[in-house]
Amino acid sequence: MRVLVAMSGGVDSSVVAGLLAEAGHEVVGATLQLYDHGAASSRKGACCAGQDILDARRVADQLGIAHYVLDREARFRDAVMRDFADTYARGETPIPCVRCNQTVKFADLTALARDLGCEALATGHYARRVEGPDGAELHRAADVTRDQSYFLFATTQEQLEFARFPLGEMADKRAVRDVAARLGLGVAEKPDSQDICFVPDGRYADVVGRMRPDAMAPGEIVDDGGRVLGGHQGIARFTVGQGRGIGVAGPERLYVQRVEPLARRIVVGPRAALPQHSARAGEVNWLIAPPEAPMRVAVKLRGRELPQPAVIAWDPAAGEIDITLDVPGIVAPGQAAVVYAGERVIGGGFLRAVAPAPVALAV
Amino acid sequence: MIYLDANATEPLRPEARSAAIAAMDCWGNPSSVHGEGRAARWVLEAARASIAARFGPGSVVFTSGGTEANALAIHGLAPGRRVLVGATEHPAVLAAASGAIVIPVDRQGLVDLAALETLLREGPALVCLMAANNETGVLHPIAEAAALCRAAGARLHVDAVQLAGRGAVPGGWDSLAISGHKLGGVKGAGALILAPGVEIGALIAGGGQERGRRGGTEPLPAIAAMAAAAACDPPVFAALRDGMEERLLALAPELVIAGADVSRLPNTSCLALPGVAAETQVIALDLDGVRVSAGAACSSGKVARSHVLEAMGFGALAGCAIRVSLPWNATAADVEGFVDAWAAMRARISRPTTRAPISALR
Numbered sequence: 001m002r003v004l005v006a007m008s009g010g011v012d013s014s015v016v017a018g019l020l021a022e023a024g025h026e027v028v029g030a031t032l033q034l035y036d037h038g039a040a041s042s043r044k045g046a047c048c049a050g051q052d053i054l055d056a057r058r059v060a061d062q063l064g065i066a067h068y069v070l071d072r073e074a075r076f077r078d079a080v081m082r083d084f085a086d087t088y089a090r091g092e093t094p095i096p097c098v099r100c101n102q103t104v105k106f107a108d109l110t111a112l113a114r115d116l117g118c119e120a121l122a123t124g125h126y127a128r129r130v131e132g133p134d135g136a137e138l139h140r141a142a143d144v145t146r147d148q149s150y151f152l153f154a155t156t157q158e159q160l161e162f163a164r165f166p167l168g169e170m171a172d173k174r175a176v177r178d179v180a181a182r183l184g185l186g187v188a189e190k191p192d193s194q195d196i197c198f199v200p201d202g203r204y205a206d207v208v209g210r211m212r213p214d215a216m217a218p219g220e221i222v223d224d225g226g227r228v229l230g231g232h233q234g235i236a237r238f239t240v241g242q243g244r245g246i247g248v249a250g251p252e253r254l255y256v257q258r259v260e261p262l263a264r265r266i267v268v269g270p271r272a273a274l275p276q277h278s279a280r281a282g283e284v285n286w287l288i289a290p291p292e293a294p295m296r297v298a299v300k301l302r303g304r305e306l307p308q309p310a311v312i313a314w315d316p317a318a319g320e321i322d323i324t325l326d327v328p329g330i331v332a333p334g335q336a337a338v339v340y341a342g343e344r345v346i347g348g349g350f351l352r353a354v355a356p357a358p359v360a361l362a363v
Numbered sequence: 364m365i366y367l368d369a370n371a372t373e374p375l376r377p378e379a380r381s382a383a384i385a386a387m388d389c390w391g392n393p394s395s396v397h398g399e400g401r402a403a404r405w406v407l408e409a410a411r412a413s414i415a416a417r418f419g420p421g422s423v424v425f426t427s428g429g430t431e432a433n434a435l436a437i438h439g440l441a442p443g444r445r446v447l448v449g450a451t452e453h454p455a456v457l458a459a460a461s462g463a464i465v466i467p468v469d470r471q472g473l474v475d476l477a478a479l480e481t482l483l484r485e486g487p488a489l490v491c492l493m494a495a496n497n498e499t500g501v502l503h504p505i506a507e508a509a510a511l512c513r514a515a516g517a518r519l520h521v522d523a524v525q526l527a528g529r530g531a532v533p534g535g536w537d538s539l540a541i542s543g544h545k546l547g548g549v550k551g552a553g554a555l556i557l558a559p560g561v562e563i564g565a566l567i568a569g570g571g572q573e574r575g576r577r578g579g580t581e582p583l584p585a586i587a588a589m590a591a592a593a594a595c596d597p598p599v600f601a602a603l604r605d606g607m608e609e610r611l612l613a614l615a616p617e618l619v620i621a622g623a624d625v626s627r628l629p630n631t632s633c634l635a636l637p638g639v640a641a642e643t644q645v646i647a648l649d650l651d652g653v654r655v656s657a658g659a660a661c662s663s664g665k666v667a668r669s670h671v672l673e674a675m676g677f678g679a680l681a682g683c684a685i686r687v688s689l690p691w692n693a694t695a696a697d698v699e700g701f702v703d704a705w706a707a708m709r710a711r712i713s714r715p716t717t718r719a720p721i722s723a724l725r
Contacts, residue, residue, distance in 0.1 A: 002650070028646075028650065066646075066649065066650060068642070068646050070642060071642070071668075112643060115643050115647060115711065115712045116643070116646055116647050116650060117647070117650070117711060
């Protein structure tokens with residue numbers, strides 16, 4: 001079949017293209033140019049295409065497949081970078097990889113693939129697509145340490161039917177690199193990408209500041225009682241649960257408990273004050289028929305933790321999922337809450353800021 | 364495979380191939396004083412004379428290609444003059460003339476002569492205009508522009524890269540740029556032709572070749588191929604192109620053809636399909652074995668938005684246009700195959716319901 005492969009220039013998607021081509025499919029490679037690499041790396045005279053795009057082209061040439069570079073700068077800026085800055089300005093913590101998968105990758109590339117007469121869209125994500133009795137199911141990858149199903153929760157059922165994740169069954173990254181080496185791909189030992197792609201130097205506050213200067217305006221750091229402990233240089237520098245770089249000294253380490261965007265205030269407290277029993281998630285995507293009764297599941301609230309036992313209840317009127325955790329956990333608004341039934345992702349949403357507990361004003 | 368991207372590069376003409384191969388056996392350095400040098404120089408000067416006879420009168424400076432010929436002209440003629448460039452010029456000209464004043468074009472892509480006349484009143488100028496646009500094929504009124512320049516005492520540089528070999532090149536210029544591979548030669552040679560009396564300094568001084576105007580040993584095979592290609596008769600295919608456009612319009616009344624109402628290169632068609640990204644069209648056709656292009660090619664391979672169509676007021680439709688350019692050896696069967704592939708592509712591609720108002724573009 002003719003299949004579109006999203007090629008980032010990294011080893012994972014390169015192996016996907018290689019395996020599909022080896023299996024005899026007509027592989028069409030596509031690499032997204034998401035931002036001006038020359039500008040992002042502030043290297044004068046650098047081409048808009050970074051090394052990753054050149055790597056993807058080289059792999060495609062090596063495999064003898066068609067390959068195209070798609071200019072998605074404007075779309076990426078609007079759908080991902082703007083959301084990134086706006087989410088911080090709302091006092092929440094964005095999750096740009098989910099937004100990118102949701103828009104630039106799955107929504108747009110699925111449409112393009114259909115226009116090009118492709119029968120599937122394959123990516124290098126570590127997740128498994130399982131044919132179930134009611135259609136395609138999204139499952140965790142065989143390698144749980146690499147599992148990316150969390151970042152794919154917003155993929156719609158229709159997109160999932162069309163998607164393929166050939167790396168989902170790979171035992172580990174070594175196995176992927178071995179395939180790359182066997183196929184003779186130059187990227188076999190290329191290091192994994194780190195952090196957020198459009199902030200190559202890790203200074204995301206600069207990116208936010210350019211788009212939403214209000215999120216970088218100074219404000220106060222207070223305790224739960226409203227007592228001012230110090231100042232800060234922008235709420236975008238803080239995320240709930242953060243314990244480093246707060247800039248306030250005390251007898252015990254303080255953690256960000258809450259961000260209050262309107263007051264531009266960061267509320268901090270001891271670690272014990274952080275965990276919460278309940279949370280709400282909105283902008284929900286279901287990969288099953290929405291449950292009519294409360295349901296015992298496992299919920300994953302951040303990228304680097306395992307799903308935790310919980311009970312969820314679907315509130316169709318509000319379009320939100322009510323989550324009650326068995327063991328209280330850290331709830332950072334803006335992050336994804338992904339609902340698992342065993343290995344399977346059955347839905348998810350974005351964590352909402354719960355109305356803050358009343359805070360006594362310092363007088 | 365159907366190749367309809369001649370404006371990117373023409374397939375090699377057999378005459379050019381033979382000339383290049385013969386010149387490879389003439390491996391001497393044309394600047395050498397000995398017999399081998401003389402033999403090479405004989406080939407070089409024959410090519411120079413042939414190019415001058417075809418496009419002159421004038422003095423021919425061989426360069427590495429069209430981009431360098433344009434850059435050399437601007438570098439040589441701009442000092443002491445304001446540079447005026449047409450809004451739809453090729454990046455080779457725009458990049459060489461940073462800070463230039465832009466002369467607007469109308470909705471058909473024709474340079475605004477009244478605006479040019481006004482701009483010329485403001486002092487000494489170098490005007491850069493392309494004879495034919497690479498994306499739309501629209502022919503600028505070079506003779507009229509030349510008359511305005513002459514009256515104002517301004518210099519006129521004409522980028523004839525796309526017109527050379529496809530139609531009669533008008534006179535009246537001070538310098539003229541051509542490219543070997545766009546004539547059906549091999550890549551690596553171009554020429555700047557200077558009208559009698561026009562002198563310029565070198566961009567690359569080097570060893571003083573080309574009478575001090577372009578250093579570097581001349582690439583003889585590429586130059587010989589360019590001269591041989593330039594000597595070929597221009598292909599006749601306006602009927603082929605016009606027939607193709609008629610069939611496409613019958614299939615898709617919403618199709619917009621850029622510059623359709625004015626004189627164009629006989630081989631070029633710029634087709635805007637409202638609501639369908641140019642990128643999608645180029646890729647879909649490529650996967651079906653039909654080679655066309657869109658906008659200006661970036662070295663990364665991405666399809667960039669057309670500054671030419673934006674200058675013509677196409678708005679969002681500028682991102683929906685592909686360029687079909689027939690090579691010298693195009694056949695009716697090629698055009699037939701393209702029309703079929705295009706129709707299949709249009710039928711398959713889903714489109715948003717909102718479409719650009721077409722009436723506004725006519």
